[in-house]
Amino acid sequence: MKSKASFKSHPVHPILVSFPIAFLIGTFVSDMIADISGNNSFWNTGYYLVIAGIIMGLIAAIPGLIDYLFTVPPKSSAKKRGLKHALVNVSHLILFFIAFLIRRNDNPNTTLILILEAAGVILIFVAGWLGGTLVYRNQIGVDPRYAEAGKWKEAYFEETKEKIKVADKDELKLNQMKLLHVGSKRIVLGKTEKGYVAFDDHCTHKGGSLAGGAMICSTVQCPWHGSQFDVNNGQVKAGPAKENIHTYPLTESEGNVYLQF
Ligand code: FES
Structure with missing residues (x-):
């Protein structure tokens, strides 16, 4: 990293x-x-x-x-x-x-x-x-996240076909997100009630950063116009976005969380 x-x-x-x-x-x-x-x-x-x-x-x-x-x-x-x-x-x-x-x-x-x-x-x-x-509108220069969102986290990785260790198992608290830069990709790692999830940072409406939004009950809300996505399968739950977001498989072993492409 x-x-x-x-x-x-x-x-x-x-x-x-x-x-x-x-x-x-x-x-x-x-x-x-x-x-x-x-x-x-x-x-x-x-x-x-x-x-x-x-x-x-x-x-x-x-x-x-x-x-x-x-x-x-x-x-x-x-x-x-x-x-x-x-x-x-x-x-x-x-x-x-x-x-x-x-x-x-x-x-x-x-x-x-x-x-x-x-x-x-x-x-x-x-x-x-x-x-x-x-x-x-685009909230550049302000922090739009809600009070319980936790400390802003961001990490950079080389793009690889291997699995990447992206977090320790206890690194994020419930509903906290972390922005991962993997090569040119921006991926959000989030912790839900069911465990860790990973999905594209790019809102399919006008490109808002989902890592800057709010995630509650396995739903992430874009900070720009409020589109909501299910973070487990990427499906749109509320517009204006019409296209689903991409999600990524994760594995956990020996206290570490790994991202796999
Ligand atoms: S950019 Fe996400 S809702 Fe518009």
């Missing part, structure tokens, strides 16, 4: 984005006031705000990229939304950077700067709407 840091549910990115949003919108407002009033001190304020905004935007992009790569479930609606969110954010940073380069000229075209910044502000609102959907 390889050990890696867990990237589940950290709110760093949603918190950090407040800074570039405030600084870049502040740049546009400051430059507008400077243009209308002719007061040069607002123009200087805009100059420093845009530098701070671009730097903070680049810093906020780091946890954003980590979320995109490691937290957002693969092949899901959130992955597509996350890509659009990233592209829109990069676009508004480019617009503000071009406006910044223009303002450094001896005789800058202030109208062009304001047009670029206004377009950047519109894109910030679009990115904010996409980002808000990622947080509130």
Whole structure:
């Protein structure tokens, strides 16, 4: 088993984005006031705000990229939304950077700067709407699990045809789940009243991570839109999902739980 840091549910990115949003919108407002009033001190304020905004935007992009790569479930609606969110954010940073380069000229075209910044502000609102959907609907950066779900557990394994030891027999408590990364596969190990079960982490509706949901009485519920699956045979118990999930055989011996493909 390889050990890696867990990237589940950290709110760093949603918190950090407040800074570039405030600084870049502040740049546009400051430059507008400077243009209308002719007061040069607002123009200087805009100059420093845009530098701070671009730097903070680049810093906020780091946890954003980590979320995109490691937290957002693969092949899901959130992955597509996350890509659009990233592209829109990069676009508004480019617009503000071009406006910044223009303002450094001896005789800058202030109208062009304001047009670029206004377009950047519109894109910030679009990115904010996409980002808000990622947080509130897809629960990226929040922990959606219920109070008794136990400590988040995640483990990495090489893909192999051999059986893999995935847990000690007493590692999970009742209804607790553990996310297994086996090569490129994401499999959930869960403990039910009848014993251990293993099933795909991928909800067949829009790709929500079932490991982040709730499992009670051998039923797992997707955290995104509430589809429910029987964890013993993978059958859909409640929609909107229509397709069953795949389940995997497990064996137990000498106090260990093994996954077999
Ligand atoms: S992604 Fe919609 S219910 Fe799971």
